Amino acid sequence: MTLRRFAFALALAPALAVAVAIAAPADTPDGYAARWPLQLPAATSLARLPLPAEVLAQIQTADLRDLRVFNGAGQPVPLALDRASPDTRAPAPAAIALPALPILADAQAATTAGLSLRVEDGPGGRVVRLDTPSAPTAADATLIGALVDTREQKAALQAVELDADWPAARPFTFRLHASTDLRQWQPLGEATAYRGADGAVAAPARVPLNGATLHARTLRITWDAAAPGAVALRGVRLLPQPPQAAPARVAVPLALPEGAGRDPRVLEWRLPFATPLAALDIRADGAAALVPVRVLARQQREQPWTPLGRHVVFSLAQDGRTQHSPPLELGPAAWREWRVEADAASPGFAAPPQVTAWLAPVQIVFVASGPPPFTLAAGRADAPAASLPLPSLMPGHEPGAQARLPAAALAAPAPQPAAVPTTAPGAQRDVRRWTLWAILLAGVLALGGMAWALVRQLGKADS
Structure with missing residues (x-):
């Protein structure tokens, strides 16, 4: 019996090791859904990188902790988040x-x-x-x-x-x-x-x-x-007084899911990214449209809808020009599922409107340590926090000093922001979670079969 118990424990040990490895994946570039090669100016040890729309549309954490810069050896380098917009700061007027x-x-x-x-x-x-x-x-x-x-x-x-x-x-x-x-x-x-x-x-x-x-x-x-x-x-x-320049927000056009226009009074979609929205721009199709709406959001389908505000979506032609409604200001809204309800007294949308998510500008400041090339990675929901305070990367830091750092860039940036496809609320599943459970279950079944076969062989040897 002792030999049988030892064989059974020996068979289950690899299963436990697989489970631990799946639960805590290593922090490597392969663990992130999107990666971009970076271009750095020559002889640069400290650089900044303003994040374009294609990067912000891949982030899977509301606090942007799944941003990494890896060197040529696959090691993450020190970085800090800068949520200000240095490129739009107006210079201080002369005394x-x-x-x-x-x-x-x-x-x-x-x-x-x-x-x-x-x-x-x-x-x-x-x-x-x-x-x-x-x-x-x-x-x-x-x-x-x-x-x-x-x-x-x-x-x-x-x-x-x-x-x-x-x-x-x-x-x-x-x-x-x-x-x-x-x-x-x-x-x-x-x-x-x-x-x-x-x-x-x-x-x-x-x-x-x-x-x-x-x-x-x-x-x-x-x-x-x-x-x-x-x-x-x-x-x-x-x-x-230095002028207060409005930060240049990043526009991310959204492609509504199929069937979004079946109900002219209701639009629903789920964002594929977790970057908080600063504003939501809803533009009605046509030259003469006016629809009062109510905007709601939630994090997942098990939660009730949370009202965020009321807005009037219009598109009116006047003096040969078409005027559109301004974006609805949201503040830091880190919601994944969205719903737009037209007022009951209005006929709703004749056609699905154009929806654009406006994101607050963000840049990262990182130390170009280790061998090149350097790679930017994003898109991992379970990524641990790794960003440092900005003054720790810049000794004697003064407000706005990061704007004078040399700027890095994506080696192959997108020519123009493409519409990000969205899905219907509730249709999105946690694919990673179910995949991990499936792998773990398959491993346990396989190792259980091996243990059962080993116990049978030991039983035959005893008889």
Whole structure:
């Protein structure tokens, strides 16, 4: 009996090994559904790769963790995700330099020095005489502030920088006010600057404005009392607010499944990728169509439909041009199955509309380590997370610095984005899961048959 149990355990051991190997496949290029050879600039150790539509349409995880770059030895290289759009960032506008007009005050204006009062009695009566000092000259005056003419500046400003000198080795505070008539002043903010005894500026005189505008107003700068000549304000630099450029989204045309137009009021499809949608563009066919719709989604067929929003799909001809409805904004919508319901009061769609999924732009930053060639891989639902934080790949990283990296590209990119075929909801099955179960069951049956044959042979030998 001991020999029989040992033979049976020996026969089942390979089955367990097969099951473990199937459950935890290795992270190799062959484990991903799609692969693309990459082209890198010469002598590049750190590169960025903006992902085109054909790559985003193959991703099978909502957090994009199934993206890999493999070197020539089949090893994954370090990479990071960058969901910003560096190619569409508008350059920061140049600073606007303006001169400062001094505000002078008499050094004795705040005291009674220089004043004399005399009372004289004479034949004509008592005379009171007040003697004042002569008007001060520029050399006798003290600089107590400055004015800057900003009435023609219409740009929204992120900050104001002062081109000034101030007493060293102590914090020094500047205050900013604005006025339209030079009589009533509104505070804009203040900045405490500091420079060392050697003249090095440790804290610049910069006042944030957070998008405020100084159009039709005059800027006034004042500061703490200081010794005469200790403060010199030469001018200011206005730093305009950088324009907020809209990110360039990636368009993925969708091909609706067969039979999608049988019901003119309902359209349903299942996406073959898991990349979140930023917007959904539904364009009605024809020059005169208007259909109010409701958009719903779900992750799989066992779940109920979740309403995402209402939209009006129209296509109207006016002045020789056809106007289409804008895309429906969705935010990060990581849904797989979609449903569009036409309003009950409308006749629905005369023909299946054109549907385009708009995806948020994504690029990866990776280290070109190991031997070439390098391959981009995507399309594996059970891929473990492998991306790193972007600053870990770029020491001393600053926002937007990745845009200056050399750009890699697909060696053979698609000439134009083709329509991605979709399926009917519920028709898609987890083919990988059922395939693994079938392989495991076949392996267990085969090894069980081998164990049964071995036990029979041992029984005959005992008899």
